Amino acid sequence: MFSLGDYVVYPYHGAGRVEKIExxxxxxxxxxxxxxxxxxNQVTLMLPENKIGASGLRPVISKSELDDVLEALFDESTLTETIPAKPYSRENETLLKTGSIHDAARVIAALHAKKAERTNGLHIEDRKNLERATQFLVSEIRNIDGFSEEDAKLFIQEYIPASR
Structure with a gap:
């Protein structure tokens, strides 16, 4: 389970810290x-121990798992599956609600690719989802040993191909 001070991720809330166990x-x-x-989100949640598994609460990824996040940010094959044909789709929002850092990375990759293809930019909801996905990634990566918030932002920017 979790201990006091552990960094955890909760779906659609990003990364947080266990402040108390009561x-x-x-x-x-x-x-x-x-x-x-x-x-x-500046939110404090109180989760009962017997509901932790079903809630989606999970530990922050380790430094060794960052390679998988890079693949999701950079893998061209995931882009064609993720980019919806419509100007805006709720699919990316649904992916963000899973709480998976890999899904958030896929949303970032897909929306950057979509942005590059469109002459008039992204739909407002897509822009919000791109910002939210980036915030989720930054909130989790900055809690990995050796990463600051600025390092996390640079990590994401560095691995999104310039063509996007």
Whole structure:
């Protein structure tokens, strides 16, 4: 499970930190609750231990898992599957709600490619999804040992091909 001070990711909230672990008695049942603060949304959530698995709460990826994120940012084959034909599609929003860093990276790659193909830029909802996906990636990568927020932003920019 998680310990005090652990960095975790919760779907559609980005990365946060376990601030407290409290035992509460509700209706005669004692349960451990994880109190997690998410700076991206400035939200604090209290999640019961018995619901953690179903909630999608997961640890922040490790430095060794960054290669998989790079593949999602750079892999041309995922772009044709992810870019919708319509000016705007909810598919990218759905991917962001999974809480997967790989899905967020795919959204970034797809929307950068879509932006490069369009003469009038992205639809406002696509721009919001691109910003949100970038925020999710930055919020998680900056919690990996050796990365600052600026390093995380540079990491993302560096690995998006210039043609996008």
């Amino acid at each position: 035992e509460k008695e509700i209706l005669g049942n004692k349960l451990l609750y994880f109190v997690v603060y998410f700076p991206l």
